[in-house]
Amino acid sequence: MTLKAVIFDVDGTLVDSQADILAAMSGAFQAEGLEEPERAAVLGIVGLSLDVAIPILAPACDAPTCTRMVQGYKDAYAGLRRLQGADISSPLYPGARAALMSLKGQDEVLLGVATGKSRRGLDKLIEAHGLEGVFLTRQVADDHPSKPNPSMLFQAMRELGVAPQDTVMIGDTSFDRDMAHAAGVAFIAVTWGYHDVARLAGAEVFVETYAQLVLALETLWSTSHV
Template structure:
């Protein structure tokens, strides 16, 4: 594969970066809210919370609710998603170019990781469904680490792979990903095809924003030469 300069650990967000899962997320959130008689949030409002730990996302959508109700709605969401998964009803297609990018990054000196608001079961299912589970060396999920934008997920991935912050890049579609990467001292790269607009990614600290997955390797080479 082409060199990616000094980078040894490449961490991806999942929803909105590797796969387009917004239909599932919005549908499940609407179902959970409906069970508790709450007004349904707009699809845009739901998409803006993607990447956060579920309870944090629900609390941001319902800022006046008590913690008990927030936890109950979050659990209702999980039940809906588990039912969809069991019935093969989840729709999480890879974005165009992602598979080729993951395969192009295969190298004995490069570690791949995921840092996501999904739980581990959900992430394992998604990666296995696309035949990509064995490509990733470290998986950081909402049930094992602190919620984005806290740097915990990136720091854990670095520890598991014995990589340092200057060798690490975080790729994601939300401002939470950019803030998390910067807080961990890693390079932050946004993607334009996800759920937060490019201007917000840059405002949150993105070093670069990709227009397509195929731009990543050249981007890393350029950043290695200039940072």
């Protein structure tokens, strides 16, 4: 039996956290008296680590200001999570739980996460949704360079003992695609996330629902594309 790895992005792929992302970014900019970026610009950097994303949104800010804004974003995001609960502020997309349980039930499939979130943020989210034990590897921004650097995927494959040709990355952004291809793994793009489909050109497969995702994985594996 050949082990296969399925690695998920989080924001925009597993959960819809855009309301809190937009609100937290707004708070970070307001605290520094800066003009807030447009919604599309904020969603366009989702997936990047904050120390990379903030300077893109505020290119004129100096290093100390950007550092404060990163912390301000984290504090605001954590406050919103405490206020509502992570399961409410970052709900799973329709069909996500069923798909995860279906894949987890396959002995040869190992699940993981590669996200721009912090470890604390990811752990809180997994706990809130009752997904403990589902992801056997959790790669976060604390331990790696920002996407699209392939470091997260290389570490995930090492931890799982799975080869690149048997690994698939699932995500909603061009950063996920570029990370996957830099690591030599296939990429399945979900269309319900934060990047337009046009930005995801080059994905091996596009899916519009989680039901399609499970079928897409089966097709990839059955045709030995990964």
